[in-house]
Amino acid sequence: MGHTIEEISEQRLFIGRISGCPAFPITLCKIGYKKHLQGNKKYVHNARNFLYIIVFYVLLGCVVPLSFAGEKDKIFWDKKYETESYIFGKETVEFLREHVDLLPRGKALDIAMGEGRNAVFLAKNGFDVDGCDISESAIKKALDLATENDVKIHAFVADLETYKLPKNTYDVIACFYYLQRDLVPQMKEALKPGGMMIYETYTIENRELGFEGPKNKDYLLKPNELLDLFKDCKIIYYRELVLNNKKAVASLIAKKVN
Numbered sequence: 230m231g232h233t234i235e236e237i238s239e240q241r242l243f244i245g246r247i248s249g250c251p252a253f254p255i256t257l258c259k260i261g262y263k264k265h266l267q268g269n270k271k272y273v274h275n276a277r278n279f280l281y282i283i284v285f286y287v288l289l290g291c292v293v294p295l296s297f298a299g300e301k302d303k304i305f306w307d308k309k310y311e312t313e314s315y316i317f318g319k320e321t322v323e324f325l326r327e328h329v330d331l332l333p334r335g336k337a338l339d340i341a342m343g344e345g346r347n348a349v350f351l352a353k354n355g356f357d358v359d360g361c362d363i364s365e366s367a368i369k370k371a372l373d374l375a376t377e378n379d380v381k382i383h384a385f386v387a388d389l390e391t392y393k394l395p396k397n398t399y400d401v402i403a404c405f406y407y408l409q410r411d412l413v414p415q416m417k418e419a420l421k422p423g424g425m426m427i428y429e430t431y432t433i434e435n436r437e438l439g440f441e442g443p444k445n446k447d448y449l450l451k452p453n454e455l456l457d458l459f460k461d462c463k464i465i466y467y468r469e470l471v472l473n474n475k476k477a478v479a480s481l482i483a484k485k486v487n
């Protein structure tokens with residue numbers, strides 16, 4: 230396990246910040262574009278119009294790399310999953326296996342499902358499973374794993390940085406070894422009332438203890454952070470620990486109460 234999204238994390242952080250651009254610079258950019266189309270030479274004597282043009286070019290420089298970022302992540306993960314073997318294995322994570330009986334049966338979503346080890350396990354346990362991932366190779370392998378196990382899952386490619394989760398749809402959402410903090414509000418909205426979240430990923434201790442896994446602290450949970458992220462839900466189970474002297478994780482099961 231490990232080596233999750235650290236290699237793309239710096240870029241993701243940049244994107245996260247930029248994507249929060251307020252309307253003001255966009256308006257400036259629009260005006261700048263108009264001036265640009267009109268031929269900027271005759272405007273440069275005017276300081277305000279000069280500023281519009283500068284803002285236009287600066288934002289253009291940000292937006293172009295942004296539109297390629299999702300594609301870059303896709304290529305990165307596709308390459309990782311290209312091999313015939315299942316890099317994260319075919320067996321579900323222990324935390325899910327041990328606690329599946331606590332989860333309400335119905336429709337489940339596996340967030341960033343990878344090669345489908347958890348989605349297929351949920352399907353084998355009677356859930357109607359949706360699973361998404363940015364990597365097409367992962368999705369293909371997940372579907373193969375489902376066929377191998379004689380179950381059906383609905384697996385689809387989605388970039389979770391832009392994909393909008395449907396509201397009030399799922400009885401269970403599973404998220405394993407993927408941390409995108411700004412997705413948490415959407416995860417809660419996507420749960421039906423009474424629905425449950427099951428989540429496990431690395432803590433900062435994983436890096437401190439030198440275990441394999443992401444090194445960028447933005448992809449590592451701080452102490453009690455996962456608990457805090459779901460504090461408006463009913464916490465059914467929470468732990469932070471080192472597992473088998475191999476990885477440090479936080480694990481949570483939380484119920485949407487309203």
Ligand SMILES: C[S@@+](CC[C@H](N)C(=O)[O-])C[C@H]1O[C@@H](n2cnc3c(N)ncnc32)[C@H](O)[C@@H]1O
Pocket residue numbers: 231232233234302306317340341342343344345346347361362363364367387388389390404405406407
């Ligand atoms: C460490 S793997 C975990 C996979 C799976 N949850 C598991 O436990 O086997 C992280 C997954 O996040 C996916 N991922 C990374 N960035 C993503 C994004 N922006 N949108 C959707 N999936 C993404 C990767 O393709 C990869 O499959």
